[in-house]
Amino acid sequence: MDTPIRVTIWNEGRHDKSDPKVAAIYPDGIHGCIASVFQDDPRFSVRTATLDDPAQGLPDDVLNATDVLFWWGHCAHAEVEDELVERIWQRVMGGMGLVLLHSSHYSKINRRLMGTVCRSKWRFTDDLERIWVIEPGHPIAEGLPEFFELPLEEMYGERYDVPAPDELVFISWFSGGEVFRSGCCYRRGSGKVFYFRPGHETVPTYHDENIRKVLKNAALWAKPAGGPAPTFGKYDGIHAGEAGV
Amino acid sequence: MDTPIRVTIWNEGRHDKSDPKVAAIYPDGIHGCIASVFQDDPRFSVRTATLDDPAQGLPDDVLNATDVLFWWGHCAHAEVEDELVERIWQRVMGGMGLVLLHSSHYSKINRRLMGTVCRSKWRFTDDLERIWVIEPGHPIAEGLPEFFELPLEEMYGERYDVPAPDELVFISWFSGGEVFRSGCCYRRGSGKVFYFRPGHETVPTYHDENIRKVLKNAALWAKPAGGPAPTFGKYDGIHAGEAGV
Amino acid sequence: MDTPIRVTIWNEGRHDKSDPKVAAIYPDGIHGCIASVFQDDPRFSVRTATLDDPAQGLPDDVLNATDVLFWWGHCAHAEVEDELVERIWQRVMGGMGLVLLHSSHYSKINRRLMGTVCRSKWRFTDDLERIWVIEPGHPIAEGLPEFFELPLEEMYGERYDVPAPDELVFISWFSGGEVFRSGCCYRRGSGKVFYFRPGHETVPTYHDENIRKVLKNAALWAKPAGGPAPTFGKYDGIHAGEAGV
Amino acid sequence: MDTPIRVTIWNEGRHDKSDPKVAAIYPDGIHGCIASVFQDDPRFSVRTATLDDPAQGLPDDVLNATDVLFWWGHCAHAEVEDELVERIWQRVMGGMGLVLLHSSHYSKINRRLMGTVCRSKWRFTDDLERIWVIEPGHPIAEGLPEFFELPLEEMYGERYDVPAPDELVFISWFSGGEVFRSGCCYRRGSGKVFYFRPGHETVPTYHDENIRKVLKNAALWAKPAGGPAPTFGKYDGIHAGEAGV
Numbered sequence: 001m002d003t004p005i006r007v008t009i010w011n012e013g014r015h016d017k018s019d020p021k022v023a024a025i026y027p028d029g030i031h032g033c034i035a036s037v038f039q040d041d042p043r044f045s046v047r048t049a050t051l052d053d054p055a056q057g058l059p060d061d062v063l064n065a066t067d068v069l070f071w072w073g074h075c076a077h078a079e080v081e082d083e084l085v086e087r088i089w090q091r092v093m094g095g096m097g098l099v100l101l102h103s104s105h106y107s108k109i110n111r112r113l114m115g116t117v118c119r120s121k122w123r124f125t126d127d128l129e130r131i132w133v134i135e136p137g138h139p140i141a142e143g144l145p146e147f148f149e150l151p152l153e154e155m156y157g158e159r160y161d162v163p164a165p166d167e168l169v170f171i172s173w174f175s176g177g178e179v180f181r182s183g184c185c186y187r188r189g190s191g192k193v194f195y196f197r198p199g200h201e202t203v204p205t206y207h208d209e210n211i212r213k214v215l216k217n218a219a220l221w222a223k224p225a226g227g228p229a230p231t232f233g234k235y236d237g238i239h240a241g242e243a244g245v
Numbered sequence: 246m247d248t249p250i251r252v253t254i255w256n257e258g259r260h261d262k263s264d265p266k267v268a269a270i271y272p273d274g275i276h277g278c279i280a281s282v283f284q285d286d287p288r289f290s291v292r293t294a295t296l297d298d299p300a301q302g303l304p305d306d307v308l309n310a311t312d313v314l315f316w317w318g319h320c321a322h323a324e325v326e327d328e329l330v331e332r333i334w335q336r337v338m339g340g341m342g343l344v345l346l347h348s349s350h351y352s353k354i355n356r357r358l359m360g361t362v363c364r365s366k367w368r369f370t371d372d373l374e375r376i377w378v379i380e381p382g383h384p385i386a387e388g389l390p391e392f393f394e395l396p397l398e399e400m401y402g403e404r405y406d407v408p409a410p411d412e413l414v415f416i417s418w419f420s421g422g423e424v425f426r427s428g429c430c431y432r433r434g435s436g437k438v439f440y441f442r443p444g445h446e447t448v449p450t451y452h453d454e455n456i457r458k459v460l461k462n463a464a465l466w467a468k469p470a471g472g473p474a475p476t477f478g479k480y481d482g483i484h485a486g487e488a489g490v
Numbered sequence: 491m492d493t494p495i496r497v498t499i500w501n502e503g504r505h506d507k508s509d510p511k512v513a514a515i516y517p518d519g520i521h522g523c524i525a526s527v528f529q530d531d532p533r534f535s536v537r538t539a540t541l542d543d544p545a546q547g548l549p550d551d552v553l554n555a556t557d558v559l560f561w562w563g564h565c566a567h568a569e570v571e572d573e574l575v576e577r578i579w580q581r582v583m584g585g586m587g588l589v590l591l592h593s594s595h596y597s598k599i600n601r602r603l604m605g606t607v608c609r610s611k612w613r614f615t616d617d618l619e620r621i622w623v624i625e626p627g628h629p630i631a632e633g634l635p636e637f638f639e640l641p642l643e644e645m646y647g648e649r650y651d652v653p654a655p656d657e658l659v660f661i662s663w664f665s666g667g668e669v670f671r672s673g674c675c676y677r678r679g680s681g682k683v684f685y686f687r688p689g690h691e692t693v694p695t696y697h698d699e700n701i702r703k704v705l706k707n708a709a710l711w712a713k714p715a716g717g718p719a720p721t722f723g724k725y726d727g728i729h730a731g732e733a734g735v
Numbered sequence: 736m737d738t739p740i741r742v743t744i745w746n747e748g749r750h751d752k753s754d755p756k757v758a759a760i761y762p763d764g765i766h767g768c769i770a771s772v773f774q775d776d777p778r779f780s781v782r783t784a785t786l787d788d789p790a791q792g793l794p795d796d797v798l799n800a801t802d803v804l805f806w807w808g809h810c811a812h813a814e815v816e817d818e819l820v821e822r823i824w825q826r827v828m829g830g831m832g833l834v835l836l837h838s839s840h841y842s843k844i845n846r847r848l849m850g851t852v853c854r855s856k857w858r859f860t861d862d863l864e865r866i867w868v869i870e871p872g873h874p875i876a877e878g879l880p881e882f883f884e885l886p887l888e889e890m891y892g893e894r895y896d897v898p899a900p901d902e903l904v905f906i907s908w909f910s911g912g913e914v915f916r917s918g919c920c921y922r923r924g925s926g927k928v929f930y931f932r933p934g935h936e937t938v939p940t941y942h943d944e945n946i947r948k949v950l951k952n953a954a955l956w957a958k959p960a961g962g963p964a965p966t967f968g969k970y971d972g973i974h975a976g977e978a979g980v
Contacts, residue, residue: 093852093896095382115850116924117828121970128485132648132669133473137340137435141472146649149488155972158622158661159636159965161828161924164901167411167432168654171661171669175485176972179622179661179669187412189851189896190382227386228378230894235856237890237911240373240420243394338607338651360605361679362583366725377893377914391894400727403867403906404720404881406583406679411654413899416906416914421727424867424906424914434606434651475649480611482645482666585872618975623963627830627925631962639978657901657922665975677902680872717876718868730863730910733884 004045005223008066009034010057012073013050015201022201030072030199033206034101037215044219051076056084063087068097068219072199073107085109093189094229097222099215102199105160110195113188114162121157121178129153129198130173131182131210138169140183140194140217148210154200156180162195172197183214185221190230192222249290250468253311254279255302257318258295260446267446275317275444278451279346282460289464296321301329308332313342313464317444318352330354338434339474342467344460347444350405355440358433359407366402366423374398374443375418376427376455383414385428385439385462393455399445401425407440417442428459430466435475437467494535495713498556499524500547502563503540505691512691520562520689523696524591527705534709541566546574553577558587558709562689563597575599583679584719587712589705592689595650600685603678604652611647611668619643619688620663621672621700628659630673630684630707638700644690646670652685662687673704675711680720682712739780740958743801744769745792747808748785750936757936765807765934768941769836772950779954786811791819798822803832803954807934808842820844828924829964832957834950837934840895845930848923849897856892856913864888864933865908866917866945873904875918875929875952883945889935891915897930907932918949920956925965927957 011031015022026033031048038046049057051073063069069088073080085108092098092113100110111118129150133141157178163186170183182197196214199205206212256276260267271278276293283291294302296318308314314333318325330353337343337358345355356363374395378386402423408431415428427442441459444450451457501521505512516523521538528536539547541563553559559578563570575598582588582603590600601608619640623631647668653676660673672687686704689695696702746766750757761768766783773781784792786808798804804823808815820843827833827848835845846853864885868876892913898921905918917932931949934940941947 113850115848117967119967121967123970123972130485130488130667134648134671135432135654136472136475136649137432137437137470138472139470142470144473146473146475147488149486151486155970157970157972158624159626159967161965161967163898163921163923164625164658166899168658171648171671173663173667173669177620177663177975178970178972179663181624181661186898187380187382188898192382225382225384225387227381227383228389228391230381230391230896232852232854232856232894232896235858235890235892235913237858237892237913240375240912241394241396243375243392358605360603362722364722366722368725368727375912379893379916380899381894400725402725403869404722404871406720406722408653408676408678409656409870409903413903416893416916418908418912418914422730422865422908423725423727424908426869426906431653433653475651477607477609477611477649477651480613480645480647480668482613482647482668485667620975620978625922626962626965627922627927627960628962629960632960634963636963636965637978639976641976677870677872682872715872715874715877717871717873718879718881720871720881730865731884731886733865733882 004043005219006065006067007038007044007046007070007219008062009046009048009070010072011048011050012076013052014076015074025202025204030201030206034070034215037212038219041216051079056081058084058088060087063091066096067224068099068222070099070101071104071107071109072101074103074201077107080108085112089113092191092193095190095224097191097219097224098193099218099222100193100195102197105195113193116163117161120160120180122154123176124154124200127153127155128175132171132173133169134171135167135169138167139221140169140214142217143213144210150198150205150208152203153198153205156197190225190227194218194222249288250464251310251312252283252289252291252315252464253307254291254293254315255317256293256295257321258297259321260319270447270449275446275451279315279460282457283464286461296324301326303329303333305332308336311341312469313344313467315344315346316349316352316354317346319348319446322352325353330357334358337436337438340435340469342436342464342469343438344463344467345438345440347442350440358438361408362406365405365425367399368421369399369445372398372400373420377416377418378414379416380412380414383412384466385414385459387462388458389455395443395450395453397448398443398450401442435470435472439463439467494533495709496555496557497528497534497536497560497709498552499536499538499560500562501538501540502566503542504566505564515694520691520696524560524705527702528709531706541569546571548574550577553581556581556586557714558589558712560589560591561594561597561599562591564593564691567597570598575602579603582681582683585680585714587681587709587714588683589708589712590683590685592687595685603683606653607651610650610670612644613666614644614690617643617645618665621660622663623659624661625657625659628657629711630659630704632707633703634700640688640695640698642693643688643695646687680715680717684708684712739778740954741800741802742773742779742781742805742954743797744781744783744805745807746783746785747811748787749811750809760939765936765941769805769950772947773954776951786814791816793819793823795822798826801826801831802959803834803957805834805836806839806842806844807836809838809936812842815843820847824848827926827928830925830959832926832954832959833928834953834957835928835930837932840930848928851898852896855895855915857889858911859889859935862888862890863910867906867908868904869906870902870904873902874956875904875949877952878948879945885933885940885943887938888933888940891932925960925962929953929957
């Protein structure tokens with residue numbers, strides 16, 4: 001039996017407490033709702049963390065025991081300490097998976113990893129979102145229909161200023177006239193990064209069955225690969241034929 | 246428990262019979278040696294097939310029950326029937342994984358899938374090959390060192406005329422002065438294709454432990470994803486909000 | 491002064507003759523309309539060719555003197571001779587640019603180059619198409635607004651079964667609820683291939699100013715690069731330090 | 736006649752002054768040698784800048800009038816002010832081209848743009864470097880042979896920890912047994928970034944004719960594209976059919 005994949009769901013956790021509308025949708029917090037995706041599946045062990053926990057929820061013993069980190073942030077990006085961003089970045093470089101949700105596109109860690117503006121157009125009025133599977137052969141698309149809808153979501157529209165994804169899994173259509181690259185896979189360092197667009201706090205996106213499939217598929221895809229730890233710096237070299245490897 | 250991944254190892258199987266040197270290295274054929282990679286691992290079920298078997302080894306009932314097909318061909322590319330190439334291509338479009346080994350870069354099925362020249366430079370004299378892991382975060386690199394060597398291999402050198410791989414896992418260094426993109430991942434249709442360079446018939450490459458790790462990793466990576474079966478053609482469309490998905 | 495880029499516009503040329511509606515929109519044929527994009531620009535020399543011309547419009551002396559070939563086909567894909575497809579393919583491998591328009595996604599040459607199914611969903615009723623620029627830094631986007639519209643176009647919808655493009659420049663939004671990767675760049679052999687979605691024969695797409703900018707930009711992008719002609723086959727090698735290059 | 740491309744060559748400029756060996760190779764500085772690539776070509780206007788110039792060589796009026804910035808840094812990466820790094824980054828996001836040379840892989844601006852470790856193995860003893868053209872159809876390969884050599888160069892070896900390049904043009908072979916992705920193209924924001932590996936200060940790399948071709952080709956490739964300036968933030972949207980674009 002394989003060791004379970006250790007998933008940590010990090011949530012800013014502010015809207016869920018301050019806005020009764022959000023609290024009604026997510027009585028256990030956005031993190032609680034997402035954690036329930038993994039709870040009864042023996043392939044995973046799951047825990048949650050929020051910004052207002054000690055060490056902003058991710059002390060070393062938690063972060064270093066995380067195989068895949070989910071991240072939901074919005075209004076408090078600036079409060080996340082640079083030191084924590086650095087530790088997360090180091091973990092991704094070392095192989096940890098990172099799944100960035102919705103407004104986390106503008107989190108410090110995403111901006112650090114992407115190296116670009118990481119902004120888009122947005123609007124929250126009355127848009128319906130239709131998410132099309134562009135790569136049906138991608139493991140993150142497992143079990144999905146050709147497209148699925150979210151009856152009300154915040155619109156994010158292109159140009160979304162990020163590097164072209166290594167693999168583009170989803171494109172969203174919005175009823176107001178916009179499109180968005182909604183499922184973007186990146187390999188960074190020895191880690192994998194998946195950005196998944198939907199998830200506005202005032203609508204029950206993370207209760208949607210298709211969304212929950214994507215979250216689980218993303219964790220399986222993003223888990224550490226177990227390849228060689230790269231070495232850097234001065235290298236005397238090994239003569240060809242004497243490698244002993 | 247997951248259903249085992251159904252692996253079929255297809256080998257041209259001519260050198261192994263006609264050349265005593267090859268037969269000495271691969272008494273059970275190249276296919277037999279590769280099959281032994283999977284034999285005692287419960288995650289896989291494995292069978293073998295060769296060109297001289299009925300239906301060239303891949304009648305519908307075998308091919309349609311294959312999740313990942315390994316392919317080793319060299320001197321008899323032209324004998325593979327176009328009808329079989331078409332059936333393999335259809336299976337890849339539908340999601341089957343395909344692992345193309347060594348001189349299979351010029352097989353009909355690789356040329357069909359790549360759409361390009363699929364040729365390189367080559368030389369078989371006294372080259373040592375050193376294979377560097379370029380993407381340590383890729384699942385095909387699991388368990389490998391930063392590089393490993395094959396003391397004697399046929400040289401393949403760039404320009405290798407194929408589309409830029411979706412993911413480049415390995416680059417080979419040859420003692421004679423050449424380089425080669427040796428581990429190339431492609432998504433084609435709903436399937437995955439991995440080209441892996443080493444494997445000349447007169448040297449014991451498929452007995453090498455690192456090579457065998459790559460083969461197993463490749464099967465795990467290439468297995469069908471289980472995403473939606475795409476539909477094509479005239480589409481009346483579904484009004485937004487009435488999708489019922 | 492640079493030598494002009496030699497552009498050839500190939501058009502099937504059947505709808506333009508048989509359908510009065512098409513003839514009214516394109517009195518000089520679709521090829522004539524596209525050729526007029528290049529006519530007064532000294533950076534280009536342009537000629538046209540159609541399926542019903544001798545040698546299907548592309549005898550060797552024309553094809554071999556073409557730097558960038560535009561291709562519009564629809565109802566007569568099957569009539570294009572395999573021998574011509576082979577010659578075009580050889581030219582692309584050797585560095586010629588190829589711009590495939592609209593229903594040419596299912597032409598023999600595109601299917602040969604892509605190696606995949608090359609089909610999509612489609613509908614011609616009353617869809618408005620909105621084309622978003624996804625990569626504003628791409629030369630094919632020069633001079634365009636963030637998005638532009640075609641008030642009536644045939645809908646093509648995902649899944650469009652092609653390899654993930656090397657560069658994705660445009661995504662289309664259709665009023666009926668679909669999306670499409672509408673501007674797809676590929677490097678194949680030593681040549682460049684650009685697929686551009688719009689251009690249904692019964693609507694005046696190639697008269698649109700933004701569309702015409704894209705066509706011109708595409709020709710500039712796709713022109714031969716002038717890199718080394720790769721050599722293939724047995725290679726004795728050159729000892730390091732004795733290259734004389 | 737097109738407006739000349741405005742090229743600025745930025746050089747740290749320390750080794751050239753402090754090390755007589757470097758000064759002997761580059762009496763006009765590394766920047767002077769690189770500038771001479773562009774000096775007599777009417778397609779370019781060129782100027783130089785060094786770290787010890789006012790505003791570290793790149794006051795706003797210079798940087799904002801630069802279409803393509805070349806960057807050579809090594810021992811003084813840390814002295815480059817964060818404020819300057821930020822201004823360069825903003826310019827790249829806005830469309831400026833950036834060509835990063837040799838040890839500039841670890842410059843602040845490259846690390847900012849790549850979002851990864853940006854380290855490799857290295858050694859300066861007696862390695863010969865052979866640079867293979869992997870994509871002969873790429874404009875940066877114009878006029879080059881299939882490979883060329885530098886008789887003595889510093890070795891950089893994989894794993895080079897950067898995102899997989901959008902286009903990989905060169906792979907280096909080193910006599911000591913290493914390989915390196917030596918010509919890496921990235922699109923970032925609306926700008927283009929090219930990393931080119933060779934150029935150790937104690938060897939006359941920038942006098943080499945093939946290297947000089949690459950530098951010129953890179954400037955042509957990296958020049959601003961002139962696409963739409965993306966807008967970000969709250970977006971009321973434009974009703975389909977009322978775009979007026």
